[in-house]
Amino acid sequence: NSVGHWADDQAIIYKAPAIDLMGATVNIGVEHSLQAGSATGGDGTGVATSNTYGSGTGVGVTVAYEGLTLGAYGAERENKNYKKTDDVRDEFNGSWFVNYNFGPVSIGYQETYFDAGVTAEAHSTTAVKTVGTAGGIFTGEAMSIAFNVNDNLSISYSEVEDTYDSQANTA
Numbered sequence: 676n677s678v679g680h681w682a683d684d685q686a687i688i689y690k691a692p693a694i695d696l697m698g699a700t701v702n703i704g705v706e707h708s709l710q711a712g713s714a715t716g717g718d719g720t721g722v723a724t725s726n727t728y729g730s731g732t733g734v735g736v737t738v739a740y741e742g743l744t745l746g747a748y749g750a751e752r753e754n755k756n757y758k759k760t761d762d763v764r765d766e767f768n769g770s771w772f773v774n775y776n777f778g779p780v781s782i783g784y785q786e787t788y789f790d791a792g793v794t795a796e797a798h799s800t801t802a803v804k805t806v807g808t809a810g811g812i813f814t815g816e817a818m819s820i821a822f823n824v825n826d827n828l829s830i831s832y833s834e835v836e837d838t839y840d841s842q843a844n845t846a
Contacts, residue, residue, distance in 0.1 A: 686711070686731075699740040706733045711752045729753030731766075747771040754792035766792035779823040787815040811841040 686708035694701040711731030733750030752766040772785035790812045815838070821831035 699738055702735075702737045704733075704735045706750075707731070729755045733768075742776040744774045744776075745772070752792070764792040766790060781819075781821045781823075783817075783819045785815075785817045787813075787817075789813040789815075811839055814838045814840070 686706050688704070688706040690704040691702070694703075708731045711728050729752070731750065731752035733748065735746070735748035737744065737746040739745075747770070749769040750767070754764055754766050767790050768788065770785065770787045772783065774781065774783040791810070815835065817833065817835045819831060819833040821829055823829045
């Protein structure tokens with residue numbers, strides 16, 4: 676849940692009842708947080724106001740029809756870091772996927788995009804990068820296939836590729 680995890684704090688989250696549309700099932704969810712931080716307050720308390728994060732909004736849609744399922748999610752969070760003028764950028768996270776089941780076989784594909792809104796110049800280009808705190812853009816692509824042999828055994832193969840682009844215009 677690294678995509679949109681900041682909406683867990685003090686957010687209004689609405690998941691609409693499933694909609695039946697010409698045989699397809701459509702699920703829609705919307706979330707909005709006035710203070711889209713990532714630190715949960717204790718019981719009965721709110722999250723402390725952050726000088727880094729402002730409001731955030733996310734929308735997700737899933738459509739299922741027979742064996743085919745399609746889904747997409749996008750979220751944007753205001754980044755209001757006052758430490759440096761050039762650090763003020765909004766964060767955007769997104770993902771889409773497709774999954775198809777036919778008989779005992781299931782195949783899937785997914786792409787992700789994560790831009791924390793942090794300028795890349797603030798981080799070394801050779802250091803380990805952490806999604807959510809490092810500058811630049813993280814993208815991912817995943818493919819998988821699974822075969823259910825019986826109730827107790829399934830065989831699957833997955834391939835995942837993650838790419839990091841520092842956006843620093845350096846070699």
